[in-house]
Amino acid sequence: MTFPTPSAKLALAAWLESHTEFRLSAQANSLTDALKDLETSPKPTSYLAQLRQLKRYFNRTIFAVLMASMILGLVAVPPAFVTNQSDQVNIFWLFIILLGFHALNFIVWCVTMMATMRQHTNSKGILLSLLIFFNKKISKHSHINKDISEAYLHWQCPTHSNKWLIGSLSHAAWGCYLLAGWLMTLLLLLTNQVNFVWETTLLSDDAFIQLTQTLSLLPQWFGIALPNQLDILASRVDLVSQTAITRQHWANFLLASIMFYGVLPRLVFTILCLSMYHITRATRPLSTQEKIIQNRYQQQESHNRHILDADDHKDTSKSIHTDATHNGTLSDNTRWALFEWSDAKPDELSNARSVSLLNSREEQNQFLTLSSDEPIYILVNGRQSPDRGVRRFFSQARMRYPAVVMVILDNGKDRFVEDWQRLARETSLPSTLLSKKD
Numbered sequence: 001m002t003f004p005t006p007s008a009k010l011a012l013a014a015w016l017e018s019h020t021e022f023r024l025s026a027q028a029n030s031l032t033d034a035l036k037d038l039e040t041s042p043k044p045t046s047y048l049a050q051l052r053q054l055k056r057y058f059n060r061t062i063f064a065v066l067m068a069s070m071i072l073g074l075v076a077v078p079p080a081f082v083t084n085q086s087d088q089v090n091i092f093w094l095f096i097i098l099l100g101f102h103a104l105n106f107i108v109w110c111v112t113m114m115a116t117m118r119q120h121t122n123s124k125g126i127l128l129s130l131l132i133f134f135n136k137k138i139s140k141h142s143h144i145n146k147d148i149s150e151a152y153l154h155w156q157c158p159t160h161s162n163k164w165l166i167g168s169l170s171h172a173a174w175g176c177y178l179l180a181g182w183l184m185t186l187l188l189l190l191t192n193q194v195n196f197v198w199e200t201t202l203l204s205d206d207a208f209i210q211l212t213q214t215l216s217l218l219p220q221w222f223g224i225a226l227p228n229q230l231d232i233l234a235s236r237v238d239l240v241s242q243t244a245i246t247r248q249h250w251a252n253f254l255l256a257s258i259m260f261y262g263v264l265p266r267l268v269f270t271i272l273c274l275s276m277y278h279i280t281r282a283t284r285p286l287s288t289q290e291k292i293i294q295n296r297y298q299q300q301e302s303h304n305r306h307i308l309d310a311d312d313h314k315d316t317s318k319s320i321h322t323d324a325t326h327n328g329t330l331s332d333n334t335r336w337a338l339f340e341w342s343d344a345k346p347d348e349l350s351n352a353r354s355v356s357l358l359n360s361r362e363e364q365n366q367f368l369t370l371s372s373d374e375p376i377y378i379l380v381n382g383r384q385s386p387d388r389g390v391r392r393f394f395s396q397a398r399m400r401y402p403a404v405v406m407v408i409l410d411n412g413k414d415r416f417v418e419d420w421q422r423l424a425r426e427t428s429l430p431s432t433l434l435s436k437k438d
Contacts, residue, residue, distance in 0.1 A: 003055055004048060007282075008155055009035045012051060014289035015151035022047075024293065027413070031297040050144050054152040062169065069173040073180030081188050091196040091235070091250055098181050099262050102174055106265070109170065116163060132157065161280035167273035175266030182258045189251050195242045196250035197235050205233070212253075219256035226253045335376045337367065339393075340384065346409065348434060349379075368396050375403040379434065382414030386423050395427045406431040 004012070013035060016022040022041070028034035038047045080097040081089060132153060157165060200208055209232050216226045227235070227249040234246055286294070336352040338345070340359055349355055358364050358378070378397065380386075397404055408420045410433050417433070424431035 004051055006032070006035070008051070009038055009048070010290050010293065011155045011287075012047060012148075012151050013038060014287055014293055015154060016047065016147065017293070018289045019150070020147050024296075026296075028297065031294060034293075034297055047145075047148055050148045051152055054144060054149060055156075058152075058156060062172075065169070065173060066176045069176040070180040073177040074184050076177075077181050077184040077188065081192070081194070087192075087194050088197045089194045091198050091254065094185075094254060095257065098178070098185070098258055102178060102262055102266075105170070105174065109167065113163065113167070158281065158284060160284055161277050164273045164277035164280060168270055168277055171266045171270040171273060175263060175270055178258060178262040178266060182255065182263055185258065186255060189255070193247070195235075195247060196254070197242075198232075199236065205236075208232070215257060215261075216253065218260050219253070222256075224252050224256050225249055226256070335374065337376060337378045339378050339380045340390075341379070341381065343381065346379070346434070364393055368393070368400055371400040373402055375405065376401055377405050377407045379407045379409060380420055382408050382410045382417040382420060385416045386419055391423055391427065394423065394429055398427055398429050404429065407434050408432070409434050411435075 010031070013022075013024055017024070024034040024037050028036075038051075039049075040046055076097065080094050198208065203211070209229055212227060212232055213229075219226055225248070227246065231246045231249050234242060235250065334353060336349050336355045337358050338355065341357060342359075345355060356363075356367075358367055378394075394406065406420065406424050406429050408417055408431060410417050412435065421431060423429075
C-alpha cells in the first residue's frame with residue numbers, strides 16, 4: 001500500500017487537531033473526503049506533501065546507516081587476514097573478529113527482549129535516536145513544519161512498537177555488516193592462499209576438536225566439506241605443512257560459519273522484528289482524538305439510513321395537510337421557539353414577540369406541559385438530523401399547540417432538510433423553509 005496509508009492520514013489529522021488550530025472539514029460526506037483536506041492545506045506545501053518528504057528522509061537515513069554497516073564489514077576483514085611470513089592465519093581469531101561482537105550483541109538483545117516482553121518501553125536506543133536526530137536536522141533544514149515533524153515521529157516511532165522497530169534496524173545493520181564481511185572473506189580466499197592454524201593454552205586438544213565439531217553440526221546438514229579430526233590435528237600452529245584439501249575444508253568452515261551463525265540469523269530476525277512492528281502498528285488502539293474523528297464522520301454517514309430504535313409512541317393519525325417547501329413569508333410579532341439551537345439567533349427573528357429556547361429536556365417538558373391556540377413557530381436547524389426523541393417531541397407539540405408550525409432553517413447545502421420535512425409529514429405538522437444563503 002502506498003504511503004501515506006489511511007491510518008497514517010488519520011493519525012496525522014488527529015495530531016494536528018490536538019496540537020494546532022487545524023480542523024478537518026465538518027461538511028465532508030465521509031472520513032475519506034475529510035482527510036483530503038490534508039492534501040490542500042496549508043499553502044504552498046500541504047501537510048501530506050511534508051509527511052511524504054519526511055518519510056523519504058527517514059528511509060534514506062536508514063539506507064545510509066545500512067551502507068555504512070556494509071562499509072565497516074568490508075574494511076574489518078582485511079586486517080584479520082594479515083599474515084606473517086609463513087602465511088598462517090589463526091582460524092578462531094578470525095571467528096572472534098567476524099562473529100564475536102555479533103554474538104555478544106545478539107545475546108544482549110535476546111536478554112533485553114525477554115526482560116521487557118510485557119512492557120511498553122519508550123526507549124529508542126542509540127540507533128533509532130540517531131535516525132530521529134538526523135531526520136529532525138534534515139526536516140529543519142528543509143523548512144518542514146515542526147508540528148508535522150512531531151506528528152510523523154509520533155506515527156513512525158510509537159511507544160508500543162518501538163522495540164520491534166529498534167530490533168529490525170539493529171538486525172538489519174548487523175546483517176549488512178556480516179554479509180559484507182562474508183563477501184570480503186570470500187574475495188580474499190579466492191585471491192590468497194593461507195594456512196589456517198590454531199593454538200590454545202587453556203584448552204586441551206580434545207576440547208578444541210570437540211568445539212570445532214560442534215560448530216560444524218549445522219553446516220554439515222547441507223553437505224559442506226568441513227575439517228575432520230585429522231585436519232584439525234594437522235593445523236596446530238607448530239606444524240608447518242598443510243595440504244590443499246585441509247586448507248579448503250577450513251575455508252569452507254569459515255565461510256559456512258559466518259553465513260549460518262551470522263548472516264542468516266540476522267536476516268531471519270530482521271524479518272521477524274519488521275513483521276511484529278507492522279502487526280503491532282496495525283493492531284494498535286486508536287487514540288482518543290482518532291476515535292472522535294472517526295465517530296464524527298461515521299455519524300454523518302449513518303444519518304437517514306437506519307432507525308436506531310423503534311418509537312413506542314407512534315402516531316396513527318393520517319396526514320391532514322401537504323407541507324410547504326417554499327420560502328414562505330412568516331408573520332411578524334409572533335412567538336418563536338428555537339429547538340436544540342446552538343448557533344446565533346437568526347436576524348429574521350428580530351421582530352418576534354418572544355423567542356424561547358428548547359435545548360434541554362427540562363425546557364422541552366415545560367413547553368409540553370402548557371398549551372395554546374395562538375400561532376407559534378419552532379425553528380429547527382437543517383444541519384442537524386432528527387432522531388426518535390425529536391419525533392416524539394413534535395408529535396406531542398402538535399397536540400398541545402394546534403397552530404404550531406415547524407420552520408426549517410436551510411443554508412442551501414444543509415443535508416438534513418428533507419429529513420425534517422419527512423418528519424413534519426409523518427407528524428401531520430405544517431412546515432416551511434427559512435432559506436439563508438451563505
